[in-house]
Amino acid sequence: MIDNHNESFSCPEVQGRLDDLFKSNEKTFVDRGIELYPDDYPLIELKSLVLSLDWEITDEIITDFMMHTDNLTEFYRNDKVILKFLHILRALGKYIDANRSKAHPDCFKILNSVFFALDDVILTKDISRSETEKLLKIEIENYKKLRKLVSNRKLTKSREKEQYSLTKNVPKIVKDDKIDCFQVKSESHMLIVSQKQLNDLKNDIKQFIHSEFIGLRDELKNLK
Amino acid sequence: MLNEEHLDRIEYILQENLIDKGVSCSLLIDMAGNIIANLDSDKAELDIYSLAALAAGNYGAVGAMANIVGEDDFSLLFHRGKDVNVHFTNILNDYLLIDIFDNGLSLGFLRLIVADAVKKIKFILNYQVDK
Amino acid sequence: MAFVNLKKKEIQAKIVYYGPGRGGKTTNIEYIYKNFEDRIDSKMVAIKTQGDRTLFFDFFPFNIGRINGYKIKIQLYTVPGQVKYNATRRVVLNGADGVVFVADALAVQRKANIISLKNLQENLKHYQKNIFKVPFVFQYNKMDLLKKEVPILPLEALTGDLNEQLNRPSFVASALEGTNVVATLKKIIIMTVASIKMSLQ
Numbered sequence: 001m002i003d004n005h006n007e008s009f010s011c012p013e014v015q016g017r018l019d020d021l022f023k024s025n026e027k028t029f030v031d032r033g034i035e036l037y038p039d040d041y042p043l044i045e046l047k048s049l050v051l052s053l054d055w056e057i058t059d060e061i062i063t064d065f066m067m068h069t070d071n072l073t074e075f076y077r078n079d080k081v082i083l084k085f086l087h088i089l090r091a092l093g094k095y096i097d098a099n100r101s102k103a104h105p106d107c108f109k110i111l112n113s114v115f116f117a118l119d120d121v122i123l124t125k126d127i128s129r130s131e132t133e134k135l136l137k138i139e140i141e142n143y144k145k146l147r148k149l150v151s152n153r154k155l156t157k158s159r160e161k162e163q164y165s166l167t168k169n170v171p172k173i174v175k176d177d178k179i180d181c182f183q184v185k186s187e188s189h190m191l192i193v194s195q196k197q198l199n200d201l202k203n204d205i206k207q208f209i210h211s212e213f214i215g216l217r218d219e220l221k222n223l224k
Numbered sequence: 225m226l227n228e229e230h231l232d233r234i235e236y237i238l239q240e241n242l243i244d245k246g247v248s249c250s251l252l253i254d255m256a257g258n259i260i261a262n263l264d265s266d267k268a269e270l271d272i273y274s275l276a277a278l279a280a281g282n283y284g285a286v287g288a289m290a291n292i293v294g295e296d297d298f299s300l301l302f303h304r305g306k307d308v309n310v311h312f313t314n315i316l317n318d319y320l321l322i323d324i325f326d327n328g329l330s331l332g333f334l335r336l337i338v339a340d341a342v343k344k345i346k347f348i349l350n351y352q353v354d355k
Numbered sequence: 356m357a358f359v360n361l362k363k364k365e366i367q368a369k370i371v372y373y374g375p376g377r378g379g380k381t382t383n384i385e386y387i388y389k390n391f392e393d394r395i396d397s398k399m400v401a402i403k404t405q406g407d408r409t410l411f412f413d414f415f416p417f418n419i420g421r422i423n424g425y426k427i428k429i430q431l432y433t434v435p436g437q438v439k440y441n442a443t444r445r446v447v448l449n450g451a452d453g454v455v456f457v458a459d460a461l462a463v464q465r466k467a468n469i470i471s472l473k474n475l476q477e478n479l480k481h482y483q484k485n486i487f488k489v490p491f492v493f494q495y496n497k498m499d500l501l502k503k504e505v506p507i508l509p510l511e512a513l514t515g516d517l518n519e520q521l522n523r524p525s526f527v528a529s530a531l532e533g534t535n536v537v538a539t540l541k542k543i544i545i546m547t548v549a550s551i552k553m554s555l556q
């Protein structure tokens with residue numbers, strides 16, 4: 001016989017327990033970790049490119065980055081402060097494009113800093129002019145520091161080059177008939193290179209080209 | 225076998241292309257977990273022998289996973305920490321370059337400088353193989 | 356393949372402890388680590404499951420000093436013994452210069468020993484290594500259970516099952532108590548170093 005008293009464990013009490021246990025949160029979509037942007041947020045594409053640059057620096061990403069900064073420059077042509085932010089971003093983009101792995105490591109930090117400052121400016125409703133200018137000033141200072149670091153680096157490298165390199169001009173290689181060697185003539189240095197050293201150098205270059213071809217061939221095979 | 229000159233050159237590449245550009249520690253190991261060359265910026269003292277063993281095991285395991293899903297290997301192997309990150313690069317399927325860096329260096333930039341360093345290291349390793 | 360660093364004058368040799376699950380591979384390494392850690396200035400790394408079973412590997416490196424001007428660095432590894440971890444075992448076996456096969460002397464593990472040895476042979480083959488040529492030592496572990504009257508395989512059975520063709524040095528041991536743990540290790544190190552020396556000549 002089925003025990004009808006079982007019904008006393010059914011719906012109302014159990015339901016209540018289950019409702020308490022699985023009480024749904026009225027907030028269905030707003031989560032602290034997720035940023036919600038207005039539909040017309042103008043920096044969305046640029047943001048994804050800035051984040052992409054953090055992961056990988058490719059021609060495509062940099063080209064798109066430059067293109068979007070140009071578009072935004074047009075869009076904000078009447079806002080001098082925002083234009084300045086974009087101007088710095090553009091300059092950084094150009095620098096990274098031109099230098100790639102030789103770029104100063106800090107430029108990526110500055111790029112992110114400038115972008116997120118701009119992001120704050122755009123997203124903060126009713127941000128005052130003075131606050132905007134304050135944020136801009138900080139980023140301009142950061143940018144100037146970076147430029148100084150970059151120019152100091154260039155100076156150090158050119159001094160090192162002067163000390164150890166051969167010449168400003170392309171050195172001429174002249175065979176000296178008296179001895180079995182070549183003389184590299186330059187304004188600052190005379191470097192005697194023996195026949196053997198030159199042959200070794202040629203072999204090294206050949207080996208390098210050979211290994212590069214092997215690498216290229218493998219890459220082509222993989223593409224197929 | 226890599227002689228002293230090759231190892232010196234490899235260390236020079238690691239120093240000039242990676243450590244000097246902000247990488248905290250750079251290790252070149254073989255796939256069995258043996259350390260071939262290692263350099264660091266003195267920022268932290270690490271147990272590099274355990275790190276090398278674990279990295280080789282980790283890379284091997286990830287490679288086996290890649291095969292299961294139909295890939296030869298995964299092109300990006302990178303672990304992001306709160307403050308410290310680790311990046312792995314396969315060199316000629318026989319070696320692994322492990323780079324440890326903090327958040328002062330962006331991953332994108334690290335990948336560029338690693339690509340440069342790897343190109344140079346490959347030249348030395350290939351040259352050695354051809355010899 | 357042992358790595359020889361001509362610049363640092365250092366040889367790094369990898370020795371892997373292999374065998375069926377719960378056979379005593381980790382116990383071997385733990386014994387060495389615990390009893391000699393004051394003399395060996397390095398840490399043991401163990402990657403285990405929550406059930407304290409080896410998940411990936413145990414690792415313990417140490418130096419044994421200079422031989423013929425070269426610093427010898429031994430790297431001990433264990434593999435996870437459970438059957439399902441074959442892919443991991445294969446990964447860990449990469450570059451092994453010497454192997455210790457820790458056979459479980461428990462009677463109920465007779466089949467597991469044979470399966471594990473066969474598995475080792477296959478995994479070595481994957482790296483073009485021949486089980487007949489690799490420096491190899493057998494350890495017949497858990498002999499302490501004889502005192503507790505637990506059914507243990509007789510030595511003849513173990514040798515017959517595992518070592519009849521290979522004919523390698525073997526030790527009767529108790530990793531838990533430490534009996535012949537060091538002797539096993541010494542033997543495999545000697546064999547491995549000798550093999551490396553020969554390959555360098």
